Structure formats: structure tokens, C-alpha cells
Amino acid sequence: MTFSSSVLPSILPYKCANHMDPSTCPPNQLQVITFYVSLYLVAFAQGGHKPCTQAFGADQFDQNDPLDSKSRSSFFNWWYFGMNLGILFTTLLTYVQDSISWGFGFGIPCVAMLLALIVFLSGTRTYRYCTLEETSPFIRIGKACWRASTGKTQQIGNEGEEAKRMLRLFPIWTTCLIYGVVFSQIMTFFTKQGSTLDRRIGKSFQIPPASLQGIGVLSILTFIPIYGHILFPAFRKLTGLQSGITMLQRIGIGMAISTIEMVVSALVEMKRIRTAQEYGLIDSPDVAIPMSLWWLIPQYVLYGLSDVFTSIGLQEFFYGQVPDALRSLGLALYLSIFGVGSFISGFLVSLIDKATAAQGGSWFPNNLNHAHLDYFYWLLAVLNTLGLLIYIHFARAYAYRKIGCSDI
Structure with a gap:
């Protein structure tokens, strides 16, 4: 194409x-x-x-x-x-x-x-391939579920273990959905916030609102080498683990940072609204508020830092904790967190908009200067904290599986 x-x-x-x-x-x-x-x-x-x-x-x-x-x-x-x-x-x-x-x-x-x-x-002849059982893993897991539902538990065997393994992933997947909601804000409200600020660099150049997402990408590109060369060796010395910290610990740290990200975003939004009021620009949504774009840098940096921990941790976790034949499905589960999280974010915005508009003060009017994005960010911070607490409960009880692969 x-x-x-x-x-x-x-x-x-x-x-x-x-x-x-x-x-x-x-x-x-x-x-x-x-x-x-x-x-x-x-x-x-x-x-x-x-x-x-x-x-x-x-x-x-x-x-x-x-x-x-x-x-x-x-x-x-x-x-x-x-x-x-x-x-x-x-x-x-x-x-x-x-x-x-x-x-x-x-x-x-x-x-x-x-x-x-x-x-x-060009590398086709040098790749390592994993040998897998001939029977489809979906068929094996389906048989295990059917036998369990009919009371034939003595015939389940290894198929039942695979089914249990998939079910054990569900609480982790569910509790990470709120992170997907927080993640979606960088592509929506963060950009909308930036469009109202002074985006000039120098006298003539002005950063397009959509390009602000590049700040988050740059922070990710900065923190990945820092994690690999500084934090990873430090974690390994501290914990004695070959991986430095466990996958679930890495995910949890990222979720905690994303809560701080929402708190900082709420504080910056409160500052933006206050500046608009001071300069009499509340009813002038098309006029740039005399507040520098650089006020958004902290929330973009925190986004990048949380993403380095959570997203990469989720990739490694869902790759390694599914049955060997379902590794691609495991990574699809990781990706679905952000897809479902985006839908949940849209649903929350729609629900809150209808509820608050009925009371005469929508949180999301067309004029962002009349909006209450700070309230929404505070709400996400609270929801993310609750999700993190529930996540910690399930993560502490989770038993990892060993990963193996045979070469052919």
C-alpha cells in the first residue's frame, strides 16, 4: 500500500x-x-x-x-x-x-x-525454532474445561494445568487495565492541554500539538538505556536475582509511577486554569495561554518512566507465563490491555460528561478552559491507586512458571 x-x-x-x-x-x-x-x-x-x-x-x-x-x-x-x-x-x-x-x-x-x-x-536458516506438541493448545485447554465441567477431573492431567495457568493470568490482566486507561491520556488530553499553551520555540517556530507526544517517546528512549545499564545492575546487586527484580515487581513500580504522573498532571492543569483566569482568557479558547509548554514536561517524563517499567514488564510477563504454544497469544493479551484501556477511558469520559452536564457543569466542554481535566486526573490517580493495591494482592500470590524451549 x-x-x-x-x-x-x-x-x-x-x-x-x-x-x-x-x-x-x-x-x-x-x-x-x-x-x-x-x-x-x-x-x-x-x-x-x-x-x-x-x-x-x-x-x-x-x-x-x-x-x-x-x-x-x-x-x-x-x-x-x-x-x-x-x-x-x-x-x-x-x-x-x-x-x-x-x-x-x-x-x-x-x-x-x-x-x-x-x-x-536472510536469517531463516539460523533461527531457533521451538518444538511443540502436535495437538493445538486451544483444543487441549478446551478439553480440560469440558472435562472439569462434566466432573471427569481424573482425566484432566497436563491439559488442566495449562487451563489453570491461563486462568491465573486473568487477575493480573484485569488489574492492569486501569494502567491502560492512564496510558491513553497521552494521546488525548495531554495533547489537548498542550494545544492551549504557548508552544513557541524562539520567535517563529511553533511545535504542533500532535508532536508533543514525541516528548514522551524521547523520555522512553532515554530511560531504557538508564534502566539497562544503571538500574538493572543495581537491582541485581540488591536482590541477588539474575533479572534484578521480578516481572511483577517491575510492572507494579511502573503502575505506582503512573499514579504520580496523574497527580502531577492534575496539578499542572490546575495551574493552567488559574493562569487562564488571571489573564482573562477563560472565554477565549483559541488564544494561547501565556504559560510555557515546558510545564507539561514532568508529566511526559513520568509517562516515559512508568512505560519503561510497566509495558516492558507486561511484555516479558505475558510472553513467559503462558503455555509455550501460546506465546503469541500472551503478547496479544499484553497489547489488549491498552486497547481495552482506551475503550474504558472513552466510556468513562462519556459517562462523566453525561452525569456532570446534567448538573450544569460538564467536566469536558468544548472550551477546555471551562473543563475540569484536573478532576478527571485526580479520579484516575485514585482509581490507579486502588488498582495497584488489588494488583499487589494478586501479584504476591502468583507462582511463576519455568520457561523452556527445545531446539530442532
Whole structure:
């Protein structure tokens, strides 16, 4: 799709008739079809690429080898580093597409994907593959559930252990959903906050609101090496564990930091509203508030720090704690935390908006200067704290499984 978007004239934006504004020109049918097919292709490709490629990469490390076991833990750190580095490069692509050419802008990722595919295929003969049982794990787990429901518990055996293992993941997955809600704020209300502030750097350059997310990405890229080279050795000396801290401890630390992130965000929002009131800009949503963009830096930095702990910990946890044949599904469970968390965030906003609007003071009006984002951030801080306490309860009772892989 990136190739066709860059070379096929029929799906490129065309010049408007009668000197119309290009932004008001209706797209032709082929352009509409191409747009929606592209979206579905991206979703389909990501659904297979994200969990499977990461699981396959982690499979290259033998958990029974102490050196490989240590390297596998680092793999998740550097995988996430590479992914966020790619996200940072997309901000440059946006500039290329807007300032140079859409075709050239789509051509760059097309060439990058082609090169990545060639590099991936070149290692086919050297990859390590895991030998798995011939029977589908879904069938085995389904049989165990059916036998348990019919009272034939003596016939369950190893199949029952696999089913129990999957069920034990559910409390951890559930209690991490509130983190997914907090995570979604960087792409929504954090950006909205930034759009009302003074985003000028120098006399002429102004940072686009959407580019503010790059601050969070930069903080992730900064903290991953710090964790790997400073915190990880310190944790290992302190605990005596090869991994430094356990996966669940890492997740819990990130959730605690995300609570602090929400508290800081609420305080900054209170400062923003107070500044708007002082300068008489409450009823002027289109006028930038004389408050520097840099006030948002602490919450973006805390977001990056919490993400380094929680997201990478979740990846490693759900990869290692599912049955060997379901590792891709395990990583899909990790990704679903953020998808479901985003839906929960939208539901909360809609519910709170209806409840508060009925009382004459919506928390989320169109004019952000009349909004109460600080109340919402305080609410998320409380919910995240409650979720963390419940998470700690289940994490303390959780029994880890050993990970093994046979080479063929």
C-alpha cells in the first residue's frame, strides 16, 4: 500500500476544478476505497506482526542457558527501544509529507519495509525454532474445561494445568487495565492541554500539538538505556536475582509511577486554569495561554518512566507465563490491555460528561478552559491507586512458571 500510494497517480490527490480549496475537494471512489483498504490492511498486518514477531524474537534465547536468560530480559528492553525509535522517525515523515511530497513520504516507509523483510528472510536458516506438541493448545485447554465441567477431573492431567495457568493470568490482566486507561491520556488530553499553551520555540517556530507526544517517546528512549545499564545492575546487586527484580515487581513500580504522573498532571492543569483566569482568557479558547509548554514536561517524563517499567514488564510477563504454544497469544493479551484501556477511558469520559452536564457543569466542554481535566486526573490517580493495591494482592500470590524451549 505504501508503494501504490507513492507511484499510482490515480490514487494521489488531484487538483480541484474551478480553483476550489483542495481541503474541500471530495475524494473520488478509488481514493476512498484505497483509504479504507489501507486501514484494514494495516490493522490486519499489525495483528500478526506485533505479537508474533516479538514472540519469535524472544524464542531465540534459550531460557535454560543462564547467559541467554539474561539476554532475553534485555531483548524486551531493546525491542521496545527500537519500536519507539521508529515512532520518533514518523514525526520526520510527517514533515516530509507536508513539506516535500506525499508520494516521497510514503515511499520512504515502503523502502524501509522492503529492506526489513529482506533482512528478516536472510536469517531463516539460523533461527531457533521451538518444538511443540502436535495437538493445538486451544483444543487441549478446551478439553480440560469440558472435562472439569462434566466432573471427569481424573482425566484432566497436563491439559488442566495449562487451563489453570491461563486462568491465573486473568487477575493480573484485569488489574492492569486501569494502567491502560492512564496510558491513553497521552494521546488525548495531554495533547489537548498542550494545544492551549504557548508552544513557541524562539520567535517563529511553533511545535504542533500532535508532536508533543514525541516528548514522551524521547523520555522512553532515554530511560531504557538508564534502566539497562544503571538500574538493572543495581537491582541485581540488591536482590541477588539474575533479572534484578521480578516481572511483577517491575510492572507494579511502573503502575505506582503512573499514579504520580496523574497527580502531577492534575496539578499542572490546575495551574493552567488559574493562569487562564488571571489573564482573562477563560472565554477565549483559541488564544494561547501565556504559560510555557515546558510545564507539561514532568508529566511526559513520568509517562516515559512508568512505560519503561510497566509495558516492558507486561511484555516479558505475558510472553513467559503462558503455555509455550501460546506465546503469541500472551503478547496479544499484553497489547489488549491498552486497547481495552482506551475503550474504558472513552466510556468513562462519556459517562462523566453525561452525569456532570446534567448538573450544569460538564467536566469536558468544548472550551477546555471551562473543563475540569484536573478532576478527571485526580479520579484516575485514585482509581490507579486502588488498582495497584488489588494488583499487589494478586501479584504476591502468583507462582511463576519455568520457561523452556527445545531446539530442532
